Amino acid sequence: xxxxxxxxxxxxxxxxxxxxxxxxxxxxxxxxxxxxxxxxxxxxxxxxxxxxxxxxxxxxxxxxxxxxxxxxxxxxxxxxxxxxxxxxxxxxxxxxxxxxxxxxxxxxxxxxxxxxxxxxxxxxxxxxxxxxxxxxxxxxxxxxxxxxxxxxxxxxxxxxxxxxxxxxxxxxxxxxxxxxxxxxxxxxxxxxxxxxxxxxxxxxxxxxxxxxxxxxxxxxxxxxxxxxxxxxxxxxxxxxxxxxxxxxxxxxxxxxxxxxxxxxxxxxxxxxxxxxxxxxxxxxxxxxxxxxxxxxxxxxxxxxxxxxxxxxxxxxxxxxxxxxxxxxxxx
Amino acid sequence: xxxxxxxxxxxxxxxxxxxxxxxxxxxxxxxxxxxxxxxxxxxxxxxxxxxxxxxxxxxxxxxxxxxxxxxxxxxxxxxxxxxxxxxxxxxxxxxxxxxxxxxxxxxxxxxxxxxxxxxxxxxxxxxxxxxxxxxxxxxxxxxxxxxxxxxxxxxxxxxxxxxxxxxxxxxxxxx
Ligand SMILES: Cc1cc2nc3c(=O)[nH]c(=O)nc-3n(C[C@H](O)[C@H](O)[C@H](O)COP(=O)(O)OP(=O)(O)OC[C@H]3O[C@@H](n4cnc5c(N)ncnc54)[C@H](O)[C@@H]3O)c2cc1C
Ligand code: SF4
Ligand code: FES
Ligand code: FES
Numbered sequence: 001x002x003x004x005x006x007x008x009x010x011x012x013x014x015x016x017x018x019x020x021x022x023x024x025x026x027x028x029x030x031x032x033x034x035x036x037x038x039x040x041x042x043x044x045x046x047x048x049x050x051x052x053x054x055x056x057x058x059x060x061x062x063x064x065x066x067x068x069x070x071x072x073x074x075x076x077x078x079x080x081x082x083x084x085x086x087x088x089x090x091x092x093x094x095x096x097x098x099x100x101x102x103x104x105x106x107x108x109x110x111x112x113x114x115x116x117x118x119x120x121x122x123x124x125x126x127x128x129x130x131x132x133x134x135x136x137x138x139x140x141x142x143x144x145x146x147x148x149x150x151x152x153x154x155x156x157x158x159x160x161x162x163x164x165x166x167x168x169x170x171x172x173x174x175x176x177x178x179x180x181x182x183x184x185x186x187x188x189x190x191x192x193x194x195x196x197x198x199x200x201x202x203x204x205x206x207x208x209x210x211x212x213x214x215x216x217x218x219x220x221x222x223x224x225x226x227x228x229x230x231x232x233x234x235x236x237x238x239x240x241x242x243x244x245x246x247x248x249x250x251x252x253x254x255x256x257x258x259x260x261x262x263x264x265x266x267x268x269x270x271x272x273x274x275x276x277x278x279x280x281x282x283x284x285x286x287x288x289x290x291x292x293x294x295x296x297x298x299x300x301x302x303x304x305x306x307x308x309x310x311x312x313x314x315x316x317x318x319x320x321x322x323x324x325x326x327x328x329x330x331x
Numbered sequence: 332x333x334x335x336x337x338x339x340x341x342x343x344x345x346x347x348x349x350x351x352x353x354x355x356x357x358x359x360x361x362x363x364x365x366x367x368x369x370x371x372x373x374x375x376x377x378x379x380x381x382x383x384x385x386x387x388x389x390x391x392x393x394x395x396x397x398x399x400x401x402x403x404x405x406x407x408x409x410x411x412x413x414x415x416x417x418x419x420x421x422x423x424x425x426x427x428x429x430x431x432x433x434x435x436x437x438x439x440x441x442x443x444x445x446x447x448x449x450x451x452x453x454x455x456x457x458x459x460x461x462x463x464x465x466x467x468x469x470x471x472x473x474x475x476x477x478x479x480x481x482x483x484x485x486x487x488x489x490x491x492x493x494x495x496x497x498x499x500x501x502x503x504x505x506x
Contacts, residue, residue, distance in 0.1 A: 006344060006361030006407055028405070035364070035403045036384050048361065052408050076397075080460045100474025101451065103385055105397040106404065236473035 001039050008050040012179055012213055018049045021181045021209035027051045029072060030106040032099075033115045041125045042132055043116075052108075056213055059083060065219030071110030071212045075099070075165065078109055088217060089327075090226035090245050094168035094263075097230040100237045110212040113166060113176070113192070114204065117159035118239055119148065130156045131200040138200075146305040147239070150313070152267035153301060157200030159267060160239075161193065164230060166269035167245045170261035173218035180210035189215070193268035221257050224249040225327030229320040230263070231312055240264030242313040244320035248284060250330045255279050255288075260296065260321070265313045272296035275317075284325040286318060293317035348409045350375070351419030357406075365409055366390045366401035369416055377417040377446045381476075388475035391447035392416050398454040400474075417446035420453060428495040429453045432488040440479035448475045452489050456496055463493060 009015035019025050026045035028034050029052055037043040056070035059081045067083060078084055079095035099107065121127035121139040128137035140148055140158055149160040166189075174189040192205050206212075230243040243263035249256045258279035262270040275296040282288045293314040300310050346357045350373060357372060366383075369375045369392070381389030383402045390401040393415040420427040429452045432438070439445045451472055455461055461471045468489055469482075477485065 001362045001364075003342070003360060003362045005342070006405070008407070008410070028408070030403075031405055031408065032385055032400070032403050035405065038362075039383065048405075050405075050408055053410075096470075100388065101455070101471050102388060102391055102398045102400045102474045103403075106399050236470050237476075 001035070002041065002044065004038070004045055005047045006050060007047065008053065010053055012054060012056070012211065015049050015051050015054060016179055016181060016209060016211055019209045019211070021207075022047065023208055025049060025209075027211060029108040029111040030074070030103075031111075032103050032107050033111060037116060037123070040123055042123055051110075051211065056110075062216070067217040067220075069109055069215045069217070071108060071214060073109045075104035075107040075109070075112060076101070078165075079104065087220040088168075088172060088226075090171060090228055090247055090259075091165070091168040091217070093226070093228035094164045094230075094243075094245055097228055097240075097243070098164035109165075109215055112163055113169075113212060113215070114206075115163055116203075118162045119159040120144070122159060131159060131196070131203075134199070134201045141303065144305060145303045147241070147264075148303065148306050149267045150265050150300040150302050150306060150309050151262070151270055151297070152195050154196045154198065154200070154267075156198050157196035157267065158303065159196070159200065160264055161266055161268045161270075162239050162264075163269060164228070164240065164243060164263055166193070167243055167261045167263035168228065169215070169217070170269040170271040171245045171247055171259040172220075173259075175216045175218075176212055177214040177216065178206065178210040179213050180207055182207075184213075190271055196267050221247060221249050221259070223251075223329050224257060224259075225324045225329070227320045227323035227327060229316050229323065231316055232264075242309055242316045244313070244316040246317070246320035246324040248279075248321060248324040248328050250284050250325065250328050253283055253330070255282055255284050258292075258321075260292065260317065262296065262313060262317070265300070265309055272317075279321075284321075284328075286322065289318045289321040290314075292321065344407050346407055346410055348411065349413045351415055359406060361405060361407050363406050364402055365392070365394075365399075365404040365406045365414065368406040369401060369414070375416050375418050379443055379446060381443070381447075386476075387444070388447045388451065389444055391450040391475060393450055393454055396454065396457070398451045398474075415450070417449055420449060427453060428492040428499070429456065429488070432492040432495065433485075436484045436488040436491065437481075438484040438488040439477075439481050444475060444477045444479075444481075448472070448477065448485055451475050452485075452492065455489070456493055463490075 025047040056072040148158045232238040247259035260272040275292040379389035381387035
């Protein structure tokens, strides 16, 4: 592994000032994305600021019912936290569908949101990749693009966003708190991940030196049922080909509230807002779920090897909505 | 400034941690992984390097009790932590129930994945959040790949070890 300097931080203020807005410095939390990519020579920070000891480990329920999660809470702790399993089962299911026990024990909430794509050309320093090396081209366009995205792609990048946790956050709604050299600010989770467009290297609405300190989940939808369905090449420890996170609340036989987000198919965690809108006020029946799936995938565009993802995602959506409905209590 | 973390010494950093119950002090550059420290600095070669990218689980150790991939963990981030490797699994009393069960069930062929499998298994058996049925155990163990395909026997060994741990607990043996 290439060499770098390391500064351990004990407080948020110390971390932000040690980072200093320097583009060559990286925060390191669990390290499961960063160390992997430094070994591959894909990420090349000259300095790392260790944030793993920051006191950002709390999960607390706010007075308005929202859930405030520290950026250093591990994926394991968050998935098993009693407030999460009780009020945000979609989040728990999505996290546990990702990676392995060991990786979830290391991975943090903030790091998961910031994880990079698994596109094999991005991970290969010898390949052309606009995300890694802006302007170099994209070897995935006419390469082995079976794992790549079908929604939100551009002629410059078709990489899929790999996170399962982020699919749940997109469906549930959340706010990120960032602290940087110029102070603190908040941003809606749905505005944080960028579409690739002509700058696939700019993945997040984050300024140099900004640290995610908290993720605050919107208050839970009462009586809703939730289901995260992940379809992949093997039963566990594999990234999604397509996944669907669904939440449904039913009242007097019609859908009062619907939430739907997709993984493995979008260039960012994919919030299917139009499909949600189409579901509200309809009876929770398969025919309506199929219509919603059609809306969610209307703009899908495939390359040579990933056209199978369109029917796969359609089926994932329908099944996840059916399962979420079964888990909901009609009030 | 709080100096409970590693401090700078030229390009190298000082690190204090506990490995298998023994306090260790080292000076090392920041780009050294926990796996490299264990194998190359401390001679604890039971922990294996398979993929070196978090994809196989051969390097699994326990850090403050939790199973982790030592290949993706910077050693300097383990300041003050307690690391247990396969060398630390047995006690004065003898082999750990997981080790005995692996022997009994022939839960390996080449043995390369075995230290990692046993570290994951020992953590899993202490984690009450994880179910004890086949599906839950397989899911919790999926971060450990076995090239020889010894999965069936590994699963049986874990069930046996769980029973033994439970009966030991009843007898007030180990808590
Ligand atoms: C083999 C393997 C399989 C995996 N499978 C899955 C899977 O199936 N599903 C899935 O969802 N994920 C999967 N992952 C990815 C894993 O979930 C991420 O690597 C992990 O969540 C990243 O968190 P971390 O704390 O380790 O991040 P780090 O590696 O520490 O950091 C990642 C990035 O985020 C930045 N960063 C970290 N914390 C902050 C912060 N608080 N504020 C601002 N920037 C920050 C870092 O600078 C770095 O650029 C897998 C990973 C591996 C290696
Ligand atoms: S799809 Fe995106 S990440 Fe992959 S090679 Fe093309 S530009 Fe790079
Ligand atoms: S060597 Fe660490 S997971 Fe393979
Ligand atoms: S016993 Fe050979 S890899 Fe598992």
